[in-house]
Amino acid sequence: MNAIDPRIHQALDGELAPATLSGELRQAVERLVTAAALLATPIPAASLESRVMVLIRRPAPSRARRLLRWFVAPHAVTFRVRPVWSLAFAAVVALLTLFPMRREGPDIGEHEGIAQFVGRFPGAQSVHAVGSFNDWRPGSIALEDVDQDGVWRATVVLPAGAYEYMFVVDGERWVPDRLAERLVADEFGRENSIVIVRPARR
């Protein structure tokens, strides 16, 4: 590798005006500037936004959680243990299944009710309900497709009343809830759905 005239470096570092250079040196500067410009062409690619947002919405499981999941899931394991240890193992498994990880349903207050959100979005990676019940925060109410059949659901406790909302699919597509049968203009060129939450007690 040959060292080049230091003035080329100076020109490229902005310490020397290229116009002051002789023909050959100026050509070298231009070659490198052109090469950089060519490399600066943007890479044609789809936006990474939805891919990234789906990944960050998945909670990173804590080590304890992961360990627990392994423990509770069925495993085909044969191992020789001393009888006393196998009893201890059985006791721990029994304990874990007696106290399911999923918490029981909430106490519903007098002026609260339940809203059930359902939508068909086959192929979706995530679906959220976003509206005036959660200050239009896109992440806070996630629907789930438990059966992997493309039907996403969420059941939410909310104060009784009427709310506007939309579904956000894959973090970027805003769609009204077609099943809701109540639509209203959002003043932004689209339509929101309306859900009316009735008090559960009455």
Place this chain on the structure above:
Amino acid sequence: MKLWLGLALVAGPLAAQSARARLEGRVPGAAIPVIDSLIQAASTEGLPTEPLIQKALEGGAKLVTAPRIVAAVEVSLGQLRDARDLLIRAGDEPPVTPGEVTTVTWALRRGLPRPVVERVLAALPRAPRAAAMHAVADLAAHHFDPDSAADLIIAAIGQGLQRERLLDVSAAAAHELQRGRSHAQALALVRGELPNVPASPKPTAGAVARARRPPAPTPP
């Protein structure tokens, strides 16, 4: 009287302060001062401010530009003022209840003609009219003629049905449509059933067990 005035003077800026705090970081900064002044105006006029805050938050979440968010909040304020005027014309004594302003705003936004809204207000001289209004609007959304829809709901009110039970009336009429009846038949059928329209099913125990509360918004 003095204490009340004092509270009113303090409540204005305090309300604005908490509105600002909810908008910061969610709505483009350039829009916040203008939206703030619109919220202040609503507050001074005794109108509900929450619809304006929600509209701004909605615009921020939908990544709408600052000028369009401001325009939408202005439209919303205009709707609130319209609703207030309608309430006063229909006989509500000023100052009108903010909750009723919200109710009438919903009704107008959902496309109910003003005369129909006024009829429902007159049929229920005392608040709250939210369920009645939504019930009529639900019927209109199913392409029932708004006046006929109001007839049905007003008849239900006359038979002692109130609040959420009125939503059962519109649900029953929609159900008849699904069964293949015409709009006229559906109305007649449900009218004949009053006051014994079927109640909507309560959420199942499974649904209740599954229900989650959305996380509380983090304080700004």
Place this chain on the structure above:
Amino acid sequence: MDVTGAPSDAEVVARVLSGDGEAFALVVRRYEAGLLRFAARMLGGRDAAADAVAESFVRAYRHLASCRDPARLRTWLYRIVANRCKSHLARRPIADVSLDEAPPVADPSDTAASLERAEQLALVRRALARLSPEKREAFLLKHVEGLSYEEMAAVTGERIPTLKMRVHRAREALLQVLEEHE
């Protein structure tokens, strides 16, 4: 906040750290093009670059609280991507330009100028691939991503004189290849 009303990086970071995770989408949108280009030029392939950058964003989100100066978010992101690229390169054997970066098949509608440009780009990419990862990184950060030497020091953890030397050597090596193919 700038005149267009878009929140500054510091504002967006504050939003995310105070619980509005969705605001991170703004960060992705703002920086993905530059980071993707940098990673693609480092790794020689678009798909590998997309993986590296997506993983880097996720890592950045999870460690956002450790970004000491949110006003220099961009530099911090480049650091994460640069490290990821270097680990990736250390693991794999030296490869030629990968298939998905091969020069595009000529399209009859291509003008002579765009064809020539495509060939030139292919040449430059091959030249770049012959540089060691450190020199390649230095050239790309300086001349393609437009970072200052101070910013490059923050990205690489190297001292400025070291970086200057790497950039100089990179220029020399590239010039040699470009002149050979006159």
